[in-house]
Amino acid sequence: MRIDAKVNRKIKGLPYDISFEVKDNIVSLEGKVEEYSDWVKIGSEIGDIEGVEGVINDLECEGKGSIVPKGFIEKSEGDEDVKMGGYDVVIIGGGIIGCALARELSKYQIKVALVEKEPDVSLGQSRANNGMVHPGLAPSKDSLKRSLNIKGNEMYEDLCEELDVPFKRVGSLILITSRTMEGYKKYIPDPIYKFFLKFILPWIVKKKGEVNGVKDIEILRGTEIHEEEKKVTQDVLSAVKIPSTGIVDPYQLTIALFENSEKNGVDFYFETKVVDFVKLGRSVKGVITDKGTLGCEYVVNAAGLYSDVVAELAGAREYTIHPRKGVELLFNKRLKGWVDHCLAELKIPSHPTSKGGGINPTVHGNIIWGPTAEEIADRNDTSVEREKIDEIMERYSSILPDFPKEGFIRYFAGVRAATFTEDFVIRPARDVRNFLHVAGIQSPGIASVPAIAEYSIERLKDMGLELDEDESFDGTRSSIDRAAEMDKEVLERRIEKDSRWGNIVCTCEMVSEAEILDAIERGADSFDAVKRRTRAGMGECQESYCLLRISEIISREMDIPLNEVRKEWRDSEFFDGVVRGEEP
Amino acid sequence: MKDVVVIGGGPSGLAVSSELAKKGYDVVLLERNDELGGLLQQCIHDGFGTDLFGESLSGPEFADIFISRVRGEDVDIKLEAYVRSVNKEEGLFNIVTVTPKSVEELEARSVVYAIGCRERNQFEIKIGGTRPSGVYTAGTVQRLINLYGILPGKDVVILGGGDVGMIVARHLFLEGVNSILMVYPEEFFSGLPRNAQQCILDFDIPYRPRTIVRDILGDKKVKAVELVDVDEDWEPIPGTEEIYHCDSVILSVGLVPYSEKLEDLGARVDKKTSGPMINEYFETTVDGAFSVGNLIQIFDYVDDAVKTSFTAAEGVERYLENESKKDLGIELKPGDNVRTVTPQRVDERTGEKFSVFFRPAIEKEDPKVEVMSKGEVLESCVKRYVSPSILEEISISKDILLGEEEVIIDVR
Numbered sequence: 001m002r003i004d005a006k007v008n009r010k011i012k013g014l015p016y017d018i019s020f021e022v023k024d025n026i027v028s029l030e031g032k033v034e035e036y037s038d039w040v041k042i043g044s045e046i047g048d049i050e051g052v053e054g055v056i057n058d059l060e061c062e063g064k065g066s067i068v069p070k071g072f073i074e075k076s077e078g079d080e081d082v083k084m085g086g087y088d089v090v091i092i093g094g095g096i097i098g099c100a101l102a103r104e105l106s107k108y109q110i111k112v113a114l115v116e117k118e119p120d121v122s123l124g125q126s127r128a129n130n131g132m133v134h135p136g137l138a139p140s141k142d143s144l145k146r147s148l149n150i151k152g153n154e155m156y157e158d159l160c161e162e163l164d165v166p167f168k169r170v171g172s173l174i175l176i177t178s179r180t181m182e183g184y185k186k187y188i189p190d191p192i193y194k195f196f197l198k199f200i201l202p203w204i205v206k207k208k209g210e211v212n213g214v215k216d217i218e219i220l221r222g223t224e225i226h227e228e229e230k231k232v233t234q235d236v237l238s239a240v241k242i243p244s245t246g247i248v249d250p251y252q253l254t255i256a257l258f259e260n261s262e263k264n265g266v267d268f269y270f271e272t273k274v275v276d277f278v279k280l281g282r283s284v285k286g287v288i289t290d291k292g293t294l295g296c297e298y299v300v301n302a303a304g305l306y307s308d309v310v311a312e313l314a315g316a317r318e319y320t321i322h323p324r325k326g327v328e329l330l331f332n333k334r335l336k337g338w339v340d341h342c343l344a345e346l347k348i349p350s351h352p353t354s355k356g357g358g359i360n361p362t363v364h365g366n367i368i369w370g371p372t373a374e375e376i377a378d379r380n381d382t383s384v385e386r387e388k389i390d391e392i393m394e395r396y397s398s399i400l401p402d403f404p405k406e407g408f409i410r411y412f413a414g415v416r417a418a419t420f421t422e423d424f425v426i427r428p429a430r431d432v433r434n435f436l437h438v439a440g441i442q443s444p445g446i447a448s449v450p451a452i453a454e455y456s457i458e459r460l461k462d463m464g465l466e467l468d469e470d471e472s473f474d475g476t477r478s479s480i481d482r483a484a485e486m487d488k489e490v491l492e493r494r495i496e497k498d499s500r501w502g503n504i505v506c507t508c509e510m511v512s513e514a515e516i517l518d519a520i521e522r523g524a525d526s527f528d529a530v531k532r533r534t535r536a537g538m539g540e541c542q543e544s545y546c547l548l549r550i551s552e553i554i555s556r557e558m559d560i561p562l563n564e565v566r567k568e569w570r571d572s573e574f575f576d577g578v579v580r581g582e583e584p
Numbered sequence: 585m586k587d588v589v590v591i592g593g594g595p596s597g598l599a600v601s602s603e604l605a606k607k608g609y610d611v612v613l614l615e616r617n618d619e620l621g622g623l624l625q626q627c628i629h630d631g632f633g634t635d636l637f638g639e640s641l642s643g644p645e646f647a648d649i650f651i652s653r654v655r656g657e658d659v660d661i662k663l664e665a666y667v668r669s670v671n672k673e674e675g676l677f678n679i680v681t682v683t684p685k686s687v688e689e690l691e692a693r694s695v696v697y698a699i700g701c702r703e704r705n706q707f708e709i710k711i712g713g714t715r716p717s718g719v720y721t722a723g724t725v726q727r728l729i730n731l732y733g734i735l736p737g738k739d740v741v742i743l744g745g746g747d748v749g750m751i752v753a754r755h756l757f758l759e760g761v762n763s764i765l766m767v768y769p770e771e772f773f774s775g776l777p778r779n780a781q782q783c784i785l786d787f788d789i790p791y792r793p794r795t796i797v798r799d800i801l802g803d804k805k806v807k808a809v810e811l812v813d814v815d816e817d818w819e820p821i822p823g824t825e826e827i828y829h830c831d832s833v834i835l836s837v838g839l840v841p842y843s844e845k846l847e848d849l850g851a852r853v854d855k856k857t858s859g860p861m862i863n864e865y866f867e868t869t870v871d872g873a874f875s876v877g878n879l880i881q882i883f884d885y886v887d888d889a890v891k892t893s894f895t896a897a898e899g900v901e902r903y904l905e906n907e908s909k910k911d912l913g914i915e916l917k918p919g920d921n922v923r924t925v926t927p928q929r930v931d932e933r934t935g936e937k938f939s940v941f942f943r944p945a946i947e948k949e950d951p952k953v954e955v956m957s958k959g960e961v962l963e964s965c966v967k968r969y970v971s972p973s974i975l976e977e978i979s980i981s982k983d984i985l986l987g988e989e990e991v992i993i994d995v996r
Contacts, residue, residue, distance in 0.1 A: 334844060386712040386798065410707045412715065488680065492687045499684035504666035507616060510682075540844075542705040544721040548728060563734050567717035572804040574717050575728060576735045576831075580760030 047420030055420035082292025093302035099257035106264035122254035128414025133246035134444035152451035163256035172245035172342035307439035316429035326371025416442040484510035508539020594622020596877025597698030598650035603897035605657035621647035635887035701839040713799030718806030722836035737832030747775035749836030754783035865899025919994025
């Protein structure tokens with residue numbers, strides 16, 4: 001059956017008047033629905049149809065109007081007047097994908113620029129996830145996700161070693177418990193149910209992993225499980241152990257990729273928004289931003305949550321992003337001993353759009369619970385509802401029933417940039433000759449990063465980009481040294497040379513003034529930028545001790561008044577003016 | 585080898601250091617800041633010292649008295665000293681400090697923790713919504729105004745009706761913010777009545793009991809909060825949500841003792857006070873490790889917090905002179921109408937009387953305070969008025985406890 005017919009059949013059954021168009025396997029939808037959930041559901045059902053390579057969802061929503069934002073800001077006169085240089089490749093988006101691509105391209109003799117609307121790298125979904133380097137078990141066999149996940153996961157040690165970023169291959173356990181198939185329990189006699197969960201299901205999971213290309217999967221039963229993970233629930237019947245699962249600090253990796261690309265000649269433009277493109281026939285000749293125009297031979301769209309908006313500006317609309325929020329709950333380092341592996345409880349049927357999250361350790365010794373998965377209309381909505389915190393606690397406590405849940409220190413939310421086909425979209429645009437989509441990167445995006453970068457460059461080559469290796473490329477980078485990780489002698493020598501190593505400004509994470517200065521030296525110009533680079537403020541007191549102390553250092557080093565120190569963005573200055581009576 | 589290392593140069597740490605030095609011991613005092621005095625240095629309001637000195641002093645004035653006492657004795661003061669680790673091996677304490685001068689290892693026969701507490705933050709009370717700039721703890725705001733002369737914002741919501749919140753509210757009012765609203769989940773202010781009158785009522789600062797900040801709104805800076813009424817169990821009442829515009833939120837929602845540092849050493853913590861479990865000489869469950877001041881529990885008056893140091897100094901002396909004989913092991917526990925009791929244990933026969941602090945769980949006029957064991961009242965006294973916002977002190981003589989195992993303090 002042709003795609004038209006399949007789409008038609010789906011749409012006919014719906015209580016809405018929806019029209020559609022199919023071109024090059026991309027389906028465009030128009031019409032009106034009542035609920036946002038219908039907007040998502042219809043998009044997803046069309047995206048599920050075999051052969052569909054993209055869904056452009058222009059359905060309007062009752063009371064909300066159009067869901068998809070049109071551009072970031074109004075294009076204003078003169079935006080294109082300032083010339084910001086000519087580049088071989090302009091990357092749009094400074095998340096982990098854009099930065100990984102920038103670094104990969106910096107290995108060659110070409111001029112590369114990256115534009116980012118925010119003041120720092122990693123401010124979208126790259127900073128707000130649990131840092132899990134998935135093994136590649138979950139994606140379906142024929143997906144692009146699967147092959148890039150498997151390959152990317154294998155590349156992690158080398159990448160993180162070069163960039164001096166902590167990475168740990170902790171392995172994961174998929175737990176099968178008596179709750180795993182709760183919905184079916186009443187139809188199956190108990191001994192058979194238990195037998196299935198203990199002997200058959202883990203085998204099925206293992207087989208699926210092996211078919212996907214995941215190596216060294218083991219099945220654990222009985223005491224073997226508690227030997228691996230002491231405090232896991234007693235009612236676990238079997239577990240599937242996957243040694244290749246890893247953990248990484250996603251924003252530290254992004255920052256490392258950024259620093260190393262910059263060192264190798266990539267130009268980064270922060271607080272620079274793409275407003276339009278200069279087009280000539282089927283080619284983009286320039287990227288127009290609110291700061292000026294960058295000439296380009298090729299454009300990479302790694303704009304994450306806004307990749308569909310950017311694509312539309314270029315005349316390359318092939319998908320719509322449906323934002324999916326995930327809330328994470330972070331626990332005190334003191335609970336470190338509770339979890340050694342990434343833990344998840346298998347539930348069948350699974351959550352339709354998320355693997356269901358779980359409990360993970362972090363490379364810094366915290367424990368993280370989550371994420372949730374919630375379809376939201378507003379892409380910028382990273383708020384956390386009070387109820388979600390309780391929901392997460394409830395949902396995952398079956399994995400570790402005795403865990404001291406009151407030990408959480410923070411919660412946060414990130415928004416996944418999902419497309420309706422739910423696979424990565426890495427391909428040349430159909431209607432624009434020199435525009436590469438690197439979109440729809442959601443879980444297992446972090447794990448796939450190194451492979452996505454390589455794969456994207458192969459696509460650029462296919463599109464005609466000529467690459468000659470740059471012999472001067474230096475792929476190494478060192479991270480900020482940490483007083484907390486130094487033994488007595490090393491720290492003592494540092495202090496002898498520079499007393500600021502002995503001035504501990506964040507007492508929870510033991511961060512010294514010298515580390516704060518190093519972060520500022522590397523370009524951090526706000527409290528949160530310093531925080532991401534040094535971990536100052538990330539401990540149990542959550543900035544209440546160090547906020548002022550670090551702000552004072554930033555104020556001194558940047559030579560700005562204390563009340564102009566920003567949390568992150570412009571218009572996020574911490575404090576107000578001087579007190580009454582001290583006004584000049 | 586030092587006789588004692590005191591960690592924390594706030595009022596209690598200062599007091600215990602000077603007392604011990606006066607007794608002739610070799611004392612090292614470690615302070616993480618670059619000046620002594622602790623939190624008192626940012627408390628420029630008065631009301632300190634009425635009990636100990638019979639006059640109402642400001643925080644820095646009160647601190648100065650104890651700073652001079654320490655300076656007058658032979659105490660080895662180390663400022664900007666971060667304590668990286670404390671370990672006990674073969675009866676001796678090994679303390680590793682980091683200062684701008686060096687990493688230093690100290691050996692000591694005993695150690696006194698006077699590290700106080702930290703403020704609870706927005707996450708610990710599960711405030712929902714966004715995480716923009718403009719949310720501060722009250723202590724940060726005090727420091728900001730008093731030490732830097734800068735205001736947090738123009739339109740301020742203060743969450744929490746305790747003493748610190750009330751004092752900060754008055755301060756913000758006097759320093760010229762546009763608007764202040766104080767909200768708190770209790771039915772009445774949880775701080776001292778004196779502060780409610782002098783800080784809030786006298787200045788007509790608006791306040792809303794039985795209300796909490798449910799959500800913070802605003803992406804980059806706080807734009808508003810969602811307030812919601814709560815019931816007696818502090819549970820939000822649906823339908824009472826209200827958006828209130830402001831540019832900063834100040835949290836005065838309680839203090840958490842830094843007892844984790846003592847837990848690392850192996851000391852047991854009382855879940856009710858969140859502080860370490862101590863005996864009548866303020867010794868923790870680790871022999872030779874003592875704890876004083878607000879680390880034990882939050883005292884209403886700094887005078888009371890400092891008084892713990894005097895008793896603790898005696899305890900340290902007894903320990904160092906091998907005079908302490910722990911043979912009683914009587915546990916003190918709160919009854920139904922009491923939230924917390926300290927000390928949690930009475931260990932020694934010596935000393936006729938000792939002080940017990942307890943925080944009532946109820947409000948009552950002319951209540952009877954009872955010291956009970958196995959359902960029998962061992963001793964009782966009558967108070968004029970008790971309330972959860974006032975920490976009570978009674979004196980118990982050890983004679984009546986002899987032979988008991990578990991003693992309960994209650995009010996009726």
